[in-house]
Amino acid sequence: ALRRDDYSDAGATTNPKVGIRFQPIKEVALRGSYNTGFRAPGLDDLYAPQTVTFSSGAKNDPLLCDAQGNPINGGVKSRDCQSQPQVQNGGNPNLKPEKSKTFTLGVVVEPIKALTVSVDYWNIRLKNQINVLPIDVIFADPTRYAANIVRCNTLPTTVQANLQRCGGLDVNSNAIGYVIQTNDNIGRVKTDGIDFAAAYSTALGGWGNVALSYESTYVHRYKYQTNPSGDFIENVGVYKDGSPILRWKHTFSAAWALNSWNSRLSIRHQSGYRDQN
DSSP states (O other): OEEEEEETTTEEEEEEEEEEEEEEETTEEEEEEEEEEEEOOOHHHHHOOOEEEEOSSOBOOTTTBOTTSOBOTTOOHHHHSSBOOEEEESOOTTOOOEEEEEEEEEEEEEEETTEEEEEEEEEEEEESOEEEOOHHHHHHOTTTTGGGEEEGGGSOHHHHTTSTTTTTSOTTOOSEEEEEOOEEEOOOEEEEEEEEEEEEEEEOGGGOEEEEEEEEEEEEEEEEOSSTTSOOEEOBTBOBTTBOBOSEEEEEEEEEEETTEEEEEEEEEEOOOBOOO
16 A cells, blocks of 8 residues: 655655565464554644643742752742743644654464454554653753743843743843743654454354453553653653553453343453652
8 A cells, every 4th residue: 555645834755554464274364564654743733822821830940949949040949949830832833744664463363263363563663753842851951952941031021021930020030931842843752562352252042142352452662752862761651751651451341132132341451550759
């Protein structure tokens, strides 16, 4: 298969998909695929209005507070230490499209006619991931992300007057006016894992039919970057930068049918994760 896309604001791209299926015996089939992918940034990603609001948690200004939350370099504790900085959210017209490469390899087995079992390995590589750079990442390296930290003394006085953290301050104050957290291409993602599935159905004589199914996903690895040159961060089973990636997800269901009567029981389970402080 071949797909061609042409976007006026994201460029043109051609992406192939190749699949293979081999069945050496009636009860066993081997399968695999390889494809490239492309996701143009949406209109909201590009052009959502940029607004300034408060961040979701209390932070220390990396220039005006030390790690213990004490003011330094002329900082003011009530303003610069353990307070909510303002952040600028919204679209970014300079976004690049996301691109990916994916391959899968699996086997399907039907040992008896009513039972099917499959196992598939998947591997995904994504670059130019569109997301918001976490504020903790920005504050952890204020030199690298200096352009994301906008201080009051760099803004016109008319703008300072409309910002909660700048209003009423001396025009030379170096307090944080706001932190830029608009959409950005924050780096690459590498993830792989295994999908498991099984299905069984049988007749119960005069008692109807029953069908059992099981599906699960095991994520072996989910590593991502917060900037194109940064280190990869493991996210499986750990709350990082806004969310965890769960190691295991399972779904089991049992369905029964007799004439016009139907019933289904479903059980879902997800593994836990280590929370962030």
